[in-house]
Amino acid sequence: MRSAVRAYLPHVLRAARGAGLDPAEAEEVTQRTFTTFFEKAQRFEGRSSVRTWLFGILYRKIFERRRELARDEQRQEAIDEAFESRFDEAGRWIRPPHPAPDAALAAKETRRHISECLDQAPARQKASFLLREVEGFSTAEIGEILGMTQTNVGVTLHRVRHRLRECLETRGLRGTEP
Amino acid sequence: MMSCKDLARAIAAEETSGWRRWLAIRLHLLRCPACKEYVKQVHDLGDCVRNEACDSPEDAATLERLEEAIMGEIDRDGGAV
Numbered sequence: 001m002r003s004a005v006r007a008y009l010p011h012v013l014r015a016a017r018g019a020g021l022d023p024a025e026a027e028e029v030t031q032r033t034f035t036t037f038f039e040k041a042q043r044f045e046g047r048s049s050v051r052t053w054l055f056g057i058l059y060r061k062i063f064e065r066r067r068e069l070a071r072d073e074q075r076q077e078a079i080d081e082a083f084e085s086r087f088d089e090a091g092r093w094i095r096p097p098h099p100a101p102d103a104a105l106a107a108k109e110t111r112r113h114i115s116e117c118l119d120q121a122p123a124r125q126k127a128s129f130l131l132r133e134v135e136g137f138s139t140a141e142i143g144e145i146l147g148m149t150q151t152n153v154g155v156t157l158h159r160v161r162h163r164l165r166e167c168l169e170t171r172g173l174r175g176t177e178p
Numbered sequence: 179m180m181s182c183k184d185l186a187r188a189i190a191a192e193e194t195s196g197w198r199r200w201l202a203i204r205l206h207l208l209r210c211p212a213c214k215e216y217v218k219q220v221h222d223l224g225d226c227v228r229n230e231a232c233d234s235p236e237d238a239a240t241l242e243r244l245e246e247a248i249m250g251e252i253d254r255d256g257g258a259v
Contacts, residue, residue: 005248010236013244018231027244034248035255083186091181096212097219111230114223132192133224134231139192154191161190161220 005034008051011135012058018130019062020119029065033058048144052137056145059127066123079163097165110173117167118160125160128153180206185213189220 012033016026036057044053086095118126124146131137131145139153148156180188180202188194194203207214 001252002245002249005245009241009245009248013236013241014231027240030244031248031251035251038252039255087181087183087186091183093182093212096182097216099215111226114226115230118227130227133227154193158187158191161223162186164223165219 001038004050008054009034011051012054015055015058015130015135016062018134019059019066019123019127021062021066025065029058029061032061036061048141052141052144055131055135055137056147059145063123079159079166082166083158083162098169110168113168113171113173114164117164117171120167121160121163124148125156125163128156129160129164132157182206182210182213182216185210186216189217 009030013026013030016029016033017023019026021029033054037054040057044050048056086093088094118129121129127146128142128148131142132139137145139157140150142148142153143150146153185203185206188199188203194200207217
């Protein structure tokens with residue numbers, strides 16, 4: 001048991017913090033996640049990996065605790081309109097992405113902007129993005145963890161990535177063609 | 179022929195499986211610098227967030243304290259498994 005805790009604890013705690021919980025809340029939810037994990041271990045049927053199952057428990061606890069995080073998906077997705085507005089009727093770019101120097105994304109300041117932009121995203125978008133990019137889960141696994149279809153995970157990833165690009169452009173980190 | 183809009187959506191949604199779609203994306207990227215830049219930016223965003231997470235590991239003392247708390251709780255509950 002200890003080896004399992006040791007192996008997964010840093011990832012679970014990081015995900016709890018990444019979900020927007022404050023440090024004390026994140027630690028408490030992490031602890032509860034492992035307690036539930038071991039309580040229910042005998043019921044684990046092996047249909048998903050242990051890691052996927054553990055993260056599923058974590059996110060259920062996060063969304064239980066922060067119901068407003070789960071609710072914010074209901075609002076109209078303005079980001080879809082923003083995406084549409086970048087293309088003409090034939091699907092060609094009207095405002096193509098402006099090339100930026102490679103160094104820009106590595107800069108600490110840019111990382112801070114990305115973090116702030118991500119914090120503005122709805123909870124499931126943010127969770128999907130972090131589970132994919134930081135924890136390396138597949139879209140099918142993310143679907144299991146967050147209780148979404150794989151198609152919905154794709155839509156969610158599309159929205160959050162476009163949202164991030166738009167947010168960074170707004171902050172002057174990514175311009176658009178004149 | 180795949181449009182820029184279809185490509186941007188497919189890349190961001192990771193709907194790139196299947197050889198026909200894969201080939202359509204590759205062919206489009208060969209002749210479209212704007213989409214090539216879009217793909218690069220999507221990948222860069224992921225790299226940046228991943229690097230930030232890797233560069234900021236959780237505090238060792240916090241992890242140790244939490245590990246002990248978890249093990250203590252499990253032991254108190256009689257070792258659920």
